[in-house]
Amino acid sequence: MDGGRTNQPKMAKTNAAPPRPGRRARALPFLHHRTTHRFLRLLGATTTKTARRHRRTARPTHNRRVARPAEPKERAVGAAEPDGPRDPDAAADAAVVAGKYWAHRHSLFSLYDRGVRMDGEGWYSATPEAIAASQAARAAPGDLVVDAFAGCGANSIQFAARGCFVVAVEIDPRKVELAAHNARVYGVEDRIQFVVGDFFRLAPFLKADLVFLSPPWGGPSYIHAPVYTLDMLKPKDGYTTFQAAQKIAPNVIMFLPRTVDISQVEELSWLSSPALDFESEENYIHHRLKGITAYFGRTARLPSDHC
Numbered sequence: 145m146d147g148g149r150t151n152q153p154k155m156a157k158t159n160a161a162p163p164r165p166g167r168r169a170r171a172l173p174f175l176h177h178r179t180t181h182r183f184l185r186l187l188g189a190t191t192t193k194t195a196r197r198h199r200r201t202a203r204p205t206h207n208r209r210v211a212r213p214a215e216p217k218e219r220a221v222g223a224a225e226p227d228g229p230r231d232p233d234a235a236a237d238a239a240v241v242a243g244k245y246w247a248h249r250h251s252l253f254s255l256y257d258r259g260v261r262m263d264g265e266g267w268y269s270a271t272p273e274a275i276a277a278s279q280a281a282r283a284a285p286g287d288l289v290v291d292a293f294a295g296c297g298a299n300s301i302q303f304a305a306r307g308c309f310v311v312a313v314e315i316d317p318r319k320v321e322l323a324a325h326n327a328r329v330y331g332v333e334d335r336i337q338f339v340v341g342d343f344f345r346l347a348p349f350l351k352a353d354l355v356f357l358s359p360p361w362g363g364p365s366y367i368h369a370p371v372y373t374l375d376m377l378k379p380k381d382g383y384t385t386f387q388a389a390q391k392i393a394p395n396v397i398m399f400l401p402r403t404v405d406i407s408q409v410e411e412l413s414w415l416s417s418p419a420l421d422f423e424s425e426e427n428y429i430h431h432r433l434k435g436i437t438a439y440f441g442r443t444a445r446l447p448s449d450h451c
Contacts, residue, residue: 248272251429252298259329261322266296268364271399272434275427276302279356279397282443283308287353290392292343292385297323297336299356299399304332311352312336313343344380347388354443355389358399372401374408386412394420395441402426402433409438421446 245267252270253260262270271279276299283289285307291300294312296319303310304327314320320338327333339346360378374382382398389396394416400409406424413422423444425437439445 248429253326255329260326262296263318263322266319266322269360270296270298271358272429273298273302274429275399275434275437277305278427279399279437280306280308282397282439282445283354290350290352290355290389292347292355292357292389293359294323294338295319295358297326299358300336301327301330301332303356304335305330308335308354310336311350312338313341313346314338315340315342344384344388347391350392352393354395354397355393356397356399357385357389359385361401367401367403369403371405372403373405374412382408383412383415387415390416393441395443396420396439397443398438398440399427400436400438402435404436406436409436412438413440420444 249256251272251274252262252267254273279299280302283303283306287308289303289308289310291303291310291312294300294314297312300310300312300323312320312323314323317340320340324333324336324338327336359380359382361372362376362378369376377385382400386396386398398409398412409424410422413420420440421442421444423439423446425439427434427437
């Protein structure tokens with residue numbers, strides 16, 4: 145998810161069994177009701193109702209392969225879906241959309257005009273589509289990917305378009321509804337399992353081939369910091385977040401601000417034994433540096449790979 149969004153956690157929906165005498169009821173993660181439950185084996189619940197451093201510059205272009213819908217749908221921007229009303233909070237987000245964010249809507253989602261939806265936070269936190277497609281290209285088709293901070297679904301959609309199966313974790317139920325809607329716009333909803341829950345609580349019970357991390361950067365104000373350090377990430381610092389991901393998979397992709405301290409990021413590759421292969425990549429949109437993507441494990445391309 146989505147890079148620069150502020151961390152405003154909302155309580156996750158939970159299903160809890162009736163407590164036994166003398167025992168506390170255990171809250172279970174809530175799976176989005178419009179998706180299948182093929183990934184229940186990953187969760188710690190039994191039932192539920194619902195390195196080496198190499199740096200290069202990448203300039204994503206619009207001819208990159210990105211997700212396209214199975215059947216084009218003509219729908220006015222913001223129009224209601226056949227199965228439900230328009231987002232009731234859309235008016236509250238209108239002020240955020242004005243200006244530069246609106247101008248870049250097609251960079252975020254090329255199919256925006258076919259009904260893509262975002263909340264206010266999504267306008268400045270969603271990974272631009274060309275970058276998300278470039279990141280997803282490092283995964284192998286058929287990989288099981290955990291998108292730890294899924295937001296409005298920008299990265300989950302591109303991993304699914306790559307042919308991966310995705311567990312999209314997001315603590316905000318409203319964002320999950322938006323992400324599920326956007327996945328339908330792109331025709332990849334059958335490859336994504338949406339989970340409303342706290343990534344850090346779920347991480348010990350998850351196993352996958354790859355973890356994608358784009359934790360909140362702290363909102364648009366992060367650009368005022370001359371150097372962005374990993375302890376500025378939300379809701380927990382970058383070291384804690386990376387260690388949680390390592391318990392799930394040895395291969396990690398991390399999307400970070402353009403001013404991040406790259407030496408700190410490289411240190412993350414040393415947390416494993418043996419050290420993970422590491423690569424950092426500059427991501428540009430319209431000739432402007434948007435962020436830095438760090439690749440760990442088999443997702444990293446080493447100098448020999450370019451020969």
